[in-house]
Amino acid sequence: NLGYGKFKDVYNSLEFEEILNSEGPTAGEILTETGEYPQTVAIIHCVGSLDEKYNPYCSKICCQYALKFNRILRQLIPELKIIHFVKEIVLPGTKAYELYLKTKKDPMVEIVRYENIESISVIKQESQLYLKKDSKEYPSDIIVLCPAIVFGETFPEENTGIILTGSVKEAMTVEEAITDSLSVCGKILSELHEGKILRAPTIAKIDYNICSRCGICISQCPYKAIEIDIDKHKAIEIDIDKPKIIETLCEGCGICVASCPSKAMELEGFTFEQILAEIEGILDV
Numbered sequence: 001n002l003g004y005g006k007f008k009d010v011y012n013s014l015e016f017e018e019i020l021n022s023e024g025p026t027a028g029e030i031l032t033e034t035g036e037y038p039q040t041v042a043i044i045h046c047v048g049s050l051d052e053k054y055n056p057y058c059s060k061i062c063c064q065y066a067l068k069f070n071r072i073l074r075q076l077i078p079e080l081k082i083i084h085f086v087k088e089i090v091l092p093g094t095k096a097y098e099l100y101l102k103t104k105k106d107p108m109v110e111i112v113r114y115e116n117i118e119s120i121s122v123i124k125q126e127s128q129l130y131l132k133k134d135s136k137e138y139p140s141d142i143i144v145l146c147p148a149i150v151f152g153e154t155f156p157e158e159n160t161g162i163i164l165t166g167s168v169k170e171a172m173t174v175e176e177a178i179t180d181s182l183s184v185c186g187k188i189l190s191e192l193h194e195g196k197i198l199r200a201p202t203i204a205k206i207d208y209n210i211c212s213r214c215g216i217c218i219s220q221c222p223y224k225a226i227e228i229d230i231d232k233h234k235a236i237e238i239d240i241d242k243p244k245i246i247e248t249l250c251e252g253c254g255i256c257v258a259s260c261p262s263k264a265m266e267l268e269g270f271t272f273e274q275i276l277a278e279i280e281g282i283l284d285v
Contacts, residue, residue, distance in 0.1 A: 002044065002145055003122030008033040009129055010122060010143045013065060020072055030076060030142070034127065038141035041073060041080060042131050044120065046087035048148035051117060059149040059171045063090050066146050067099045070109065083110045083138055085120060085131070112138075163188070202252035202269050204245050211264040217243055217256040225249035226256065 003010040009032055011019070022028035032038050043066050048054040063086075070082055084103075091097045103109055114120055114133055121132045122143060131138045149171035152164070165184045166177035204225075206217075218226045229244035257265045266272060 001118065001121045002047065003143065004145060007122065007124055007129060009141065010145065012145050012147055016069065016144045032141050037077060039081060040083065040140050041142045041144065042083045042085065042138060042140035043069060043144045043146065044085045045146050047117060047145045050087055055148040055150065058090055060090065061171065061173050062146040064096050067103050069144060070103050071099065074106065081108050083112060083140065085112050085114055087114060200252055202267050203247050203250040204252065204256050204265055204267055206243060206245060207264045210262050212262045213242060214261065216259050216261065217265060220255050220259045222253065222255065223249050223251050
């Protein structure tokens with residue numbers, strides 16, 4: 001009843017996100033089916049959310065990205081009229097609510113509440129789309145639907161080797177999905193090797209007798225495992241520009257060894273003396 005798949009100018013939110021993308025199918029240009037700039041865009045919130053007939057839960061992120069669409073549209077087409085059809089508005093945090101207030105104060109924005117998604121329908125007369133709510137019609141050149149976030153079916157994680165995380169479990173923001181993933185990683189690590197993580201002994205070491213403190217090793221390390229040594233108790237530098245190996249981060253890749261102009265870096269188990277001894281042993285054979 002909302003015209004999706006029936007009329008070309010009706011998009012779901014993911015499709016519209018791709019249209020707004022400067023590297024998307026329209027290079028960021030917003031055009032109607034006839035190739036013209038729209039004069040009115042309608043955004044329908046809660047499509048399939050907060051509805052016992054479809055999905056009784058709130059999808060959490062829809063209001064925020066709908067308001068993001070509003071802001072981008074206003075920047076691209078300043079004279080555009082935007083209509084938001086909302087069932088409920090969910091705006092956690094100060095930033096989201098601030099975005100809503102700016103949207104609400106925009107004279108070219110109209111916010112229309114509806115009770116049931118079935119009270120809304122989209123029709124097309126000649127070349128114009130109309131969004132009907134009860135007995136009133138709203139002409140709209142483009143209609144964007146904000147559908148429910150539908151997550152995967154739950155299944156027992158025991159004995160499968162698979163642990164679900166992020167929005168596959170339930171509707172989440174990106175920030176919440178990252179936090180959930182980190183917590184799952186922490187749980188896994190706490191159960192491995194009785195709390196101990198085994199690592200290879202081949203880590204870098206520094207000979208401070210010949211180290212010139214040039215700092216090249218700090219800039220070259222891909223694991224950020226070298227830092228300036230600071231006395232954390234006194235909060236002062238023990239030795240200015242003195243590099244220090246963070247053993248828990250070092251992966252023994254050897255990049256610092258190869259890049260050190262003073263030859264002050266070595267890998268445990270791969271010292272210059274050990275490598276020369278191996279070469280001599282091969283030559284003796």
